[in-house]
Amino acid sequence: MSYSRQKTAASAAILYDMERRAIDSISAVVLDARIPYIPGLLAFRELPSLVAALNLLPLRPELVIVDGHGYAHPRRAGIATHLGVALDIPTVGVAKSKLVGREVGIGGRTYIVDDNEILGAVLARGGRKLYVSVGHRFTLERALEVVGEIIEPEHTDIIAEADRLSRRIARHGL
Numbered sequence: 001m002s003y004s005r006q007k008t009a010a011s012a013a014i015l016y017d018m019e020r021r022a023i024d025s026i027s028a029v030v031l032d033a034r035i036p037y038i039p040g041l042l043a044f045r046e047l048p049s050l051v052a053a054l055n056l057l058p059l060r061p062e063l064v065i066v067d068g069h070g071y072a073h074p075r076r077a078g079i080a081t082h083l084g085v086a087l088d089i090p091t092v093g094v095a096k097s098k099l100v101g102r103e104v105g106i107g108g109r110t111y112i113v114d115d116n117e118i119l120g121a122v123l124a125r126g127g128r129k130l131y132v133s134v135g136h137r138f139t140l141e142r143a144l145e146v147v148g149e150i151i152e153p154e155h156t157d158i159i160a161e162a163d164r165l166s167r168r169i170a171r172h173g174l
Contacts, residue, residue, distance in 0.1 A: 001046050001067065002163075002170035009033045009046060011053040012165035015061060016158045018149065023158075027056035028169050040074055043082035050083055061089065063138065065147065067163055069093040070135035072112045072120035074100045084136020091135030092143040093120075094159055098131050109144075125151050130159075 001011045009031050015024040029052040035045040046068075054064065069078030070093030080093030101114035103122055110122040112131060120133030121144055132147050134140050150158045 001049060002166040003033065004030075004170040007033055008170065009049040010166045010170040011046075011049040012162045012169065013050075013053040013057055014158050014162045014165075015057045015059060016150065018146070023161075025058055026165065027053050028165060028174060029053045029056065030169060030174055042068070043077075043079040046079055047082055047086060050079070051086065054087070063146065064089055064091045064135075065150070065159060066091055066093050066135060067095070067159055069095045069099055069131070070120070070133040072098070072100060072131055072133035076119070078133070078135070080133070080135025088137075090137040092138055092147065093131075093133045093135050094147055095131045095133075096128070098129075123148060123151070 001009060003009055010028065012026065012028045014026050017024050029049055031049045031052060033045055037045060064083060066080035066083055068080055070080035070091065072093065078093050080091045084091030098112060101112040101119050103110050104113045111118045112120040112122065120131055121140060123130045123132055123144065130151065132143050134143055
């Protein structure tokens with residue numbers, strides 16, 4: 001999701017087939033953002049546009065990977081959680097920045113920990129960190145497997161591709 005003039009929300013959704021490692025379809029929408037930006041409450045601003053983009057896909061996804069947080073959120077319910085609950089669909093949050101907690105190495109993996117609770121994990125790829133957390137009806141272990149697969153260097157990074165598409169739409173329109 002990206003914004004144009006901070007009042008228009010552009011969302012992109014990519015339906016990706018994990019078995020074929022190929023994009024099946026792409027959808028995009030541009031809607032007016034009716035709720036102002038409030039730190040920590042981004043889901044309320046972005047959810048309508050994300051739902052609209054997902055509803056334009058020809059098939060209902062088995063899993064939605066959201067560019068944002070799930071459980072690794074100060075309120076333990078980021079946009080990935082909100083979207084999953086709203087659509088009753090499994091979701092995973094993958095964010096580019098950490099909102100809460102500290103990074104702790106446990107058993108060869110780096111986790112996001114707050115108040116002695118594991119909120120998510122860190123995946124490092126190509127010099128960047130991605131913060132992965134459960135959104136709804138999914139496990140952290142499986143989330144790390146799936147996200148690890150779709151961001152491998154030899155494959156298209158679907159998360160980054162959807163982000164680029166939403167930015168292009170926000171700048172130039174549909």
